[in-house]
Amino acid sequence: xxxxxxxxxxxxxxxxxxxxxxxxxxxxxxxxxxxxxxxxxxxxxxxxxxxxxxxxxxxxxxxxxxxxxxxxxxxxxxxxxxxxxxxxxxxxxxxxxxxxxxxxxxxxxxxxxxxxxxxxxxxxxxxxxxxxxxxxxxxxxxxxxxxxxxxxxxxxxxxxxxxxxxxxxxxxxxxxxxxxxxxxxxxxxxxxxxxxxxxxxxxx
Amino acid sequence: xxxxxxxxxxxxxxxxxxxxxxxxxxxxxxxxxxxxxxxxxxxxxxxxxxxxxxxxxxxxxxxxxxxxxxxxxxxxxxxxxxxxxxxxxxxxxxxxxxxxxxxxxxxxxxxxxxxxxxxxxxxxxxxxxxxxxxxxxxxxxxxxxxxxxxxxxxxxxxxxxxxxxxxxxxxxxxxxxxxxxxxxxxxxxxxxxxxxxxxxxxxx
Numbered sequence: 001x002x003x004x005x006x007x008x009x010x011x012x013x014x015x016x017x018x019x020x021x022x023x024x025x026x027x028x029x030x031x032x033x034x035x036x037x038x039x040x041x042x043x044x045x046x047x048x049x050x051x052x053x054x055x056x057x058x059x060x061x062x063x064x065x066x067x068x069x070x071x072x073x074x075x076x077x078x079x080x081x082x083x084x085x086x087x088x089x090x091x092x093x094x095x096x097x098x099x100x101x102x103x104x105x106x107x108x109x110x111x112x113x114x115x116x117x118x119x120x121x122x123x124x125x126x127x128x129x130x131x132x133x134x135x136x137x138x139x140x141x142x143x144x145x146x147x148x149x150x151x152x153x154x155x156x157x158x159x160x161x162x163x164x165x166x167x168x169x170x171x172x173x174x175x176x177x178x179x180x181x182x183x184x185x186x187x188x189x190x191x192x193x194x195x196x197x198x199x200x201x202x203x204x
Numbered sequence: 205x206x207x208x209x210x211x212x213x214x215x216x217x218x219x220x221x222x223x224x225x226x227x228x229x230x231x232x233x234x235x236x237x238x239x240x241x242x243x244x245x246x247x248x249x250x251x252x253x254x255x256x257x258x259x260x261x262x263x264x265x266x267x268x269x270x271x272x273x274x275x276x277x278x279x280x281x282x283x284x285x286x287x288x289x290x291x292x293x294x295x296x297x298x299x300x301x302x303x304x305x306x307x308x309x310x311x312x313x314x315x316x317x318x319x320x321x322x323x324x325x326x327x328x329x330x331x332x333x334x335x336x337x338x339x340x341x342x343x344x345x346x347x348x349x350x351x352x353x354x355x356x357x358x359x360x361x362x363x364x365x366x367x368x369x370x371x372x373x374x375x376x377x378x379x380x381x382x383x384x385x386x387x388x389x390x391x392x393x394x395x396x397x398x399x400x401x402x403x404x405x406x407x408x
Binding site for chain 1: 221225226246247249250251252253254256257258259260261262264277279280281291292293294295297299302304307308309311313315317319321337338341344345348349351352353354355359362363380381382388391392393394395396397398399400401402403404405406407408
């Protein structure tokens with residue numbers, strides 16, 4: 001009997017919480033699709049339980065192979081809670097278009113959505129942390145990492161770096177035109193594409 | 205002794221979890237700033253505790269005065285959990301620019317971030333639900349609501365509508381150039397503005 005595929009090239013596994021129940025046709029199961037979403041997005045929304053209450057915060061992220069990197073200030077209490085191994089859930093969402101349909105209820109968005117479940121470990125080794133910081137800079141602005149001097153010990157201390165293994169994730173994508181509905185005379189239907197665009201750089 | 209100001213025009217209150225501890229200069233306390241962020245953004249990331257685990261999902265939102273509206277399919281199990289009054293935390297984040305500094309650690313983003321804490325109540329009254337659905341359509345595409353026929357009973361049943369009072373929220377904003385650091389010869393520093401732009405509509 002053959003074993004299920006393992007490793008970074010294996011399809012995304014599915015369990016109770018990563019199985020898409022609603023709009024199953026939107027589910028994606030290729031690891032490459034998860035990676036592309038994480039790589040295209042600038043921020044992740046990271047949630048965890050504080051006491052018994054949910055908290056969600058935006059964080060800059062990057063990907064290092066099969067690992068999601070998250071970082072912030074070492075002085076942030078909530079990050080320190082995450083670094084101690086608390087469960088987290090991170091959502092990365094790209095909005096690609098407004099879907100304008102014939103009926104209110106068929107209005108939608110085109111989007112690419114990844115939801116990652118796991119626990120963080122803190123990256124403390126200076127070499128690994130320097131590399132992770134470089135990847136985060138690159139994810140902000142490709143090419144920038146090589147232009148900067150390596151961070152010194154004080155910079156490394158100021159940054160708390162978290163790594164989350166990309167073992168448990170759910171990916172959902174909507175593309176294409178609105179669902180067909182009863183045509184309404186004179187009402188435009190279709191998709192208005194949306195994309196995050198860079199403007200004229202402001203030196204400062 | 206005068207009472208603290210109340211009502212929709214009062215400043216945002218602060219408690220332990222809504223007080224900004226890090227980068228206090230980025231905290232905002234005007235309710236109008238919270239409203240502007242919610243109104244400018246297309247999606248919220250909504251977190252809650254499922255069992256003992258954190259979950260965060262992207263949802264389309266709108267604002268009705270001092271109330272945050274969230275909606276989704278009535279068939280979504282997680283939405284039904286929220287509708288039963290579970291605690292939630294919703295983050296709405298607008299990314300306005302990449303901040304490229306002299307040192308890796310000073311790289312940042314310009315952003316506007318709102319984090320709302322509360323519990324949802326389900327909107328079940330047909331008139332209120334129709335109004336809420338109209339506001340959600342308007343938040344996707346201003347002017348669209350008036351072009352559509354009112355939703356029928358089946359459409360209303362298919363949608364689960366949640367309302368969260370905007371009583372407990374935290375707002376954080378970064379604007380402007382990078383923090384000054386030791387100048388590096390030949391290294392450009394400044395801000396690259398980012399904005400979500402609409403492309404050419406595709407009829408369909």
